[in-house]
Amino acid sequence: MSPTAPRSPVAIALVTALASFTIVMDTTIVNVALHALAAEFDARLTTIQWVTSAYVLALASVIPAAPWAMGRFGARRVYLSAIGVFVLGSTLAGLAWDAQSLIAFRAFQGFGGGLITPVAMSLVLRAAAAAGGGRQGMLMSLSGLSLLVAPALGPVFGGWLVDEVSWRWMFLVNAPVGALAVVLGARIIPADEPGRAGRLDVPGLLLLSPGFAALIFGLTRANESPDGFAAVDSWLPLLLGLALVGGFVRRALTTRGPLLDLRLLRHRPLALGLVGLLPFVMGYFGSMLLTPMYFQLVRGDTVMESGLMTIQLGLAAGVTMQVAGRLADRVAPRWIVLPGVLLAATGMGWFTLVAEVGAAEWELRTSLALLGVGAGATMMPSITAASRSVGAADVPAASTLLNIGMQLATAVGAAVMAVLLAGRLGGTGEDPAARADAFQGTYGWAVALLLLAAVPAAFLSRRPPARPDAVAGGARSEEAADEASEIR
Template sequence: MRAGRQGDARPTRLVGSCAPRRPGDPPVRLVNARAVAGVIVLGALTTVLDTTIVNVALNPLAREFDVPLTTIQWIASGYTLALAAVIPATAWAMGRFGSRRLYLMAMGLFTIGSGLAGLAWNAESLIGFRVLQGLGGGMVMPVGMAIIIRVAAQEGRQGAMMSLLGLPILVGPVAGPVLGGWLVDEISWRWMFFINLPIGLLTVVLARRILPPDAPRPGRRLDVPGLLMLSPGLAAVIYGLTRASEGTDGLGSPTSFLPVVAGIALVTGFVVRALTVDEPLLDLRLLRRRPLAVGAVTSLLFVTGYFGSMLLAPMYYQDVRDTSVLVSGLLCAPLGLAAGTMMQVAGRLIDRVPPRLIVLPGVLLAATGLAAFAAQAGPDTPYLRLGIALAVTGTGVGMVMMPNIAAATRAISAADAPAASTLLNITSQVAGAIGPAMISMVLAGQLSASSRAGDPAALAGGYQHTYVWGVLVMAAAALPALLISGRPPEPVAGDGPVDRPVDVRSREVADK
């Protein structure tokens, strides 16, 4: 085992599984932590973009295939439901196949699905291929996060590594509509999917060369009853919320209310089972660790308010200000640019200062910026003032999203990383469905009243009132953020420059 730095008696922690080395194991090789993070970010960016890039093309696709908008909506909804269905099994699959091998399988499946979607001949085939994409894409983020947790733990730079992983989450909602609008207007809707082919193939090639191999741990059996409760339960909740956001009755409609109730019942049954069996699908006992539990609740509230509100800005620019899809996306760019920049700064600070001093001010700053945008969102407000408000919101978002996850996972061991990353990704997925559904229902009611008034100011007022809900939910994340650790991070053995190559033993680890 390689010794730590001179003068440090503690051994350097090696990244890999806890299983002993066996004949035929891959040889020890050096891995650069930043290179690993770069591969994970590339794959995550591709899958996150795909959740938003098709939203601007729903109307053109409905005309292309001559089907109702309610049918073509399932191009987006089917992808989201597939993500929700596959994420719960990811922790088990990482043990069964190994994180590196599963990542390659997931990216390969996503890339194949992308190519087939670009060749779709009708709405039904496109929806089916989008589901195939989602089955692969749903595993990319939790598996990538688990790999980064394991690699970053050796360096003691969880914040810096997580800040890189957070870039796709922030860039996707901003860049997706812009890129999708340009491809549909200038080239063809098929290139929304074909564009994933070179990026996906490049990611697979780089992942084979750079990601550290790890040993499968197939001894743990798949909790089939738990899987049959959690995956359909999450899918039913998201399906019901999606239907509620599409209709005029909201959750009052049986087609939305009943799936939500059934989904909640299934998820509740899973929780009871997970707390009583020895080998559950997902170890919820990890939530007994305060940092992880606090981080999950903070993420649930903040992501719900953030992603719900992000639906409003492009729609406000298009409906109230009469801009094109492309221009509305560009006007939202200050948020993504500010968030991405601040995330890199905050990700490095959180490795040195108490996490609460970054995450809590970030929540308050993001809510303040969003409130400032809502208060000014009139029919004639200068774009500069609105852009400044979005930049303030983005600055706060960059201080919260991945720094919060870094603080939540800092004490997680390599063995628990798959379950922890899956838990956090399920939280984000559910929040990402609840937020837009909640905002869409509120907005539908507001626009119905304002359209009857026939006044642009009344239309703008409908958006302003809807923003209040997003601001309140986002600000509520400050309450759990108060419980985030106020102590500086403890130094970790092997702490050193992030770019320093790490000695990775694929089947052996000293993290015991």
């Protein structure tokens, strides 16, 4: 394929899905192996926890710079370089000789991983626009397949690697997959010239990145400490993070050329999509963090068995996402996202009710599959509807806003659910029935968060997307009219 030949948007979406799958799979694999790593390095679990925390902190700190980096160096170059950094970090982590070196290499890995998802989303949206529009939903569903499928497959694959091969291959397996993603990306993703990025908003970066990292740190410490959010090393970083992020918001709304243009949230679909995704992501991913623990602590399953019990969730989510993505190009977003949220809440509620010691396996599997169907109909259609409201020049900033929101919601959801569960598990001892009650009480909060996402979903547009052959101006005018009519 020559450098000037037209690229297939579907091929671009599939290539970005490969790299994103590696990122998400890596995170879920590591989560199930923390106890094994603690034993391997003879380290305390609170120390090994930083194998995950250092990665997340590094990832969070680099995401805000994605729009500037794409403008300064070009999206394709940034994307391929980010994959290269991630692969190098993965290889070094697989060769780590003690807990401290592993934590350091995981942080290096996070610097690459943080740029991959927002840049990938921008590449897919640009490819859809270059192809004439009208296929954003389908392309986003292909690119985002890893977001819902990898968390279900990760525990199974990770359990097998830890039990049968070696913990080192949790990281080394990323090298060949990442190398393939770089080769395919260099061949398929079209080259783009750096634009007018302007100066990097260094004060904004020094406010947002440390603020975001402080929030993640505080949430992580709340998860690790027996005092939860009452611990000084939890609430103090949280307050600092909120102050820094608040300072960034004030600067972003008052200065020219901010790091992230928060004025984009004036676009009603973008604001509604982001507001709806926050509680949904908190409830969904927070509950998914607890589910393997439920199967292990209450039912006595092994790591691999617990992963196999949740695999239908990822499969249902992946299949539904492909159908919902295609519908999102023809059907009004309200009539896809709202039923999706309600289905997810129903599945989570059903699982909560039956998650007892002697629960029937078919009920557990069916309720999780229903949750997966709802998640597949909610997340990518929400992102697609949100991103349609901005022009091509604002796509990098919009995709970064969505990614920052989802990363923070994932971290908040995981920490809050873990703290709530830890509080309920205290004093239950080895009693499976008492443990089941603790999980059910915690899952109730996840159901509430999923239902909360139905409120903004009910205010999404009732009109189908503009026709693919509509001119850009006409499409924008139709969208503006739609927003005005909905407000009235």
